[in-house]
Amino acid sequence: MTRYVMVADLRRCVGCQTCTAACKHANATPPGVQWRQVLDMETGTYPQVQRTFVPVGCMHCADPPCEDVCPSTATKIRPDGIVEIDYDLCIGCGYCAVACPYQARHIVHKRDLAYGKEAMANEDKRFDEGRMSVAMKCNFCQGRIDKAKETGQTPGIDPEVTPACVNSCLADALHFGDKEDPDSNVNKLLAENQTFRMHEDLGTDPGFYYIWDKNK
Amino acid sequence: MNGIEPWHQVNWDWRAAGNFIGGGSGTGLVILAAIASLPGSQGVLYWPLGLLGAVLVGIGLFCVWLEIGRPWRALHVFFHPQSSWMTREAFVSAILLPVTLIAAVTASPYLPLPGVAGGTMWLAAILAALYLFCQARILHASKGIPAWRHPALMPVIVVTGLAEGCGFLLLGTALFAGSASWTLALLIGLVLARWLSWRRYLAELTETGAPTKALAVLNGATPMINNVGHFAAAVVAVLALIWIDAGPWLGALAGLLAIAGGWWMKFVVIARAAFNQGFALPLTPVRGQGEAGPGDKPGWRN
Structure with a gap:
């Protein structure tokens, strides 16, 4: 079994939004729509204040409520864990x-x-009528992931078959890979560090991990 | 781009509220019209009320059709009965509407078939109850909206549907049948049950936690809901029981107040208090040799 997940190292993310821009470029999302975004969260009270940059997007949950409720079966969870x-x-x-x-x-x-x-040339070229008036979201750049089967490359390691946001991350904060593979990059990160997942109490089993400290 | 605190969802507006308003009132009416047609009741005419119930459900479904982005693919709604309450609602409606229409037509003086009408109106009532339950579950399954997913909202949706149906029944009674003391007593009971379930919903939602803005909207709307939909409706219904001569029309007024309260309640829940989950950090990351800091859940109470 394969389960692709993303791991974001919150100690490293600098909030540069390069991943946001890379996603926009790779997926041609319309203005105002960002499948990957980085939140700028300020916590605590003066003088103990912290600023944390938190990449968010579709968490590719193992028990996705979106898939449960979808009346048309348009939302599906693939065997590799990607919600499409x-x-x-x-x-x-x-x-x-x-x-x-x-x-x-x-x-x-x-x-x-x-x-x-006036539409820019790229907006005209990449406009997709099929994505109008339907739900859309991050798909972990599934086209690239699927290419790995043909090329024999490893998603998360080889840039050609890795999500655009991960490739673009200049702080090496974003990682992608197969959580079920004991030798994968993400498995190693999860084993060596302490992580949490957002809104874990809602029971959706999200596939997006946040590193907050190394194992002690 | 939105921020970190919960913001109001943008996908379901008054059209979605229209489905819960029409569907709830319509199914409540179909159920209560069947009960009112029992031998020994006040002998209200089933056919105009059953027909009105079906029309209300139909209007609700039409509102949904107006809301969806790809209306010409609407039949795809039937594809996921395994887990989608929206699909289940659609399946129930596909049977409920024709059965209710058959019951109404065969109970009418135009095509009187008492044998058919008797069975189909009860089948319609059962289907209406299922439809109402589906509506309650649709909201409960909306995990992204804390004010909707709370289980205490489900009895509110069911009870208000019945109360609104009873309100329409009182209107029909005033028009077609004269006095109806048991219907008035039932309305008082249903309005009381709705008041209690609404109170419980607000209390439990506040206790378990919700976006501050959602709680502010719900608490802000509560005086109007209570004053019109609960207290005024109950007082007028009691007056109708006491003042026999004006009973039917006071009963109709009580019914209207109960309907107005229920409709406003659902509009507020669906189209005003639907703030999403927002984002949260259970703790902040360790940097250097420091310690993890406290987390935060912006825009939330609890």
Whole structure:
């Protein structure tokens, strides 16, 4: 079995948003829609204040509420743990969006352009009518992951078959790999460090781990 | 781009609320119209009320159709009965609407078939109860909206559907049948049950924790819901029981107040208090040789 997960080292993330930009470039998301974003969270009270940068997006839960509620079976969980959306099946009811506790799903009903009324050349070229009025979200760059089967490369290690956000991370804070593979990069990170997952109490078994300290 | 604190979801608006309003009132009416048609009751006419119940459910479904992004793929809604309460609601509606229409037509003077009407109106009532339950479960399964997923909301949705149905029954009684003391007593009971279930929902939601803004919206709307939908409706229903001559019309007024309270309650829950989960950190990362700092859940109470 394979389960692809992402690991974000909160000690390393500097909030540069390069992953956000890389995701936008790789997936051509419309203005206002970011499948990967980095939150800037300030905690504590003066003088004990901390600032933490937290990458978020679809957590690719093992028990995803979005998949449970989807009336059209457009949202599916693949055998490798990636939660995907079939844009041709989706009816755009938005039920998955209200079921997701990570605010990871977006529905865009009308084409929006980055600068005024004139579309840029890249916006015209990469516009996808099939993604209008249906749910969309991070898919761990599944096209790249699927290419690994043909090339024999390893997702999370070889950049060609690794999500764009991970490739772009300049602080080496984002990692991707197969959690079920005992020799994988992410398994090693999870074994060597202390981690948590967001909103773990909701029981969705998210596939996104946050490192907060090394093992003691 | 949104921030860290919970913000109001943008995917379900008044059209979604319309489904819960129409569906709840319609199914409540289909159930209570069947009960009111029992021998020995006040002999209210089933056919106009059953028909109205089906129309209300239909209006609710039409609201959903207006809401979905790809309306011409609407039949895909039937694809996931294994776990989706929306699919289950759709399946129930596909049987509920024709059965209710058959019951109404065969109970009418235009195509009187008492043998058929008797069975189908009870089948319609059972299907209506299932539909109402599906609606309650739809909200409970919305894990991203703390005010919806709380289990204490489910009895509120069911009870308010019945109370609204009873309100419509009182309207129908005033128009077609005259006085109806048991219906008034039932409305008082249902309004009391709704008041108690709403109180319990608010108390438990506050205790288990919810976005501060959602609690503010719900608490802000409660006086209006209570004053109109509960207290005024109950007082007018009691007056209708006492003042026999004006009973039917006072009963109709009590019914209208109960309906208005229920509709406003659902509109507030669906379209005003639907703040999402937001983001949270259980603790902050260790940097250098320091210690982990306390976490935070911005925009939440508890």
